[in-house]
Amino acid sequence: MRPTQDLIEHIAEFPGIGPRQARRVVQFLLSAGVPFREKLANLIIESGKSTSPCTTCFRFDDARDSGVCSICSDSLRDHTTLMVVEKDIDIEGIEGSGAYRGIYFILGGLKTMTERKNSRRVRTKELLERVATNETKEIIFALSTTPEGDYTARELSKEIQKAHPNKKVTLLGRGLSVGAEIEYADSETLRSALRNRS
Ligand SMILES: [Zn+2]
Numbered sequence: 001m002r003p004t005q006d007l008i009e010h011i012a013e014f015p016g017i018g019p020r021q022a023r024r025v026v027q028f029l030l031s032a033g034v035p036f037r038e039k040l041a042n043l044i045i046e047s048g049k050s051t052s053p054c055t056t057c058f059r060f061d062d063a064r065d066s067g068v069c070s071i072c073s074d075s076l077r078d079h080t081t082l083m084v085v086e087k088d089i090d091i092e093g094i095e096g097s098g099a100y101r102g103i104y105f106i107l108g109g110l111k112t113m114t115e116r117k118n119s120r121r122v123r124t125k126e127l128l129e130r131v132a133t134n135e136t137k138e139i140i141f142a143l144s145t146t147p148e149g150d151y152t153a154r155e156l157s158k159e160i161q162k163a164h165p166n167k168k169v170t171l172l173g174r175g176l177s178v179g180a181e182i183e184y185a186d187s188e189t190l191r192s193a194l195r196n197r198s
Pocket of ligand 1: 054055056057058059068069070071072073
């Protein structure tokens, strides 16, 4: 058993963390002491119990009996417009901009042109099932303007248009600069990107 090395490898799988940062995190945990590590371990276990992904959009929300999150179950929202984002945190920025009243779908990852192992996390099948429902009229891709984001939007748009030629597929306008991540975009940029979608 080599728990320290295993921990480094697990932490290196976190978004935005590489092997070097993972080593720093583990060094911090080792120096923080046993009570801190025990508390953290318990919080990790408990946090999975009180939240679960929405059965419709896959967003993590406090567990509900219906299995559907507060956004998906809001009848005042426009259920004909579906915005596809990469991850939960992207929704926070878009909600904060106040410019969008439709619903969401969380892809869970981006397709990569070379690595196949990342592609399996992308919820392609679930998205196509979601789009197939009658209520969906427009699908907006709001992915990062990185090569992977552009590639993912292009590939998924093609698949949707092939299966459902009557549905409108749009991309956020290029108010977003190249390489921009939705997570870090400010409200005004998101509002103008949404207005200029095409
Ligand atoms: Zn939902």
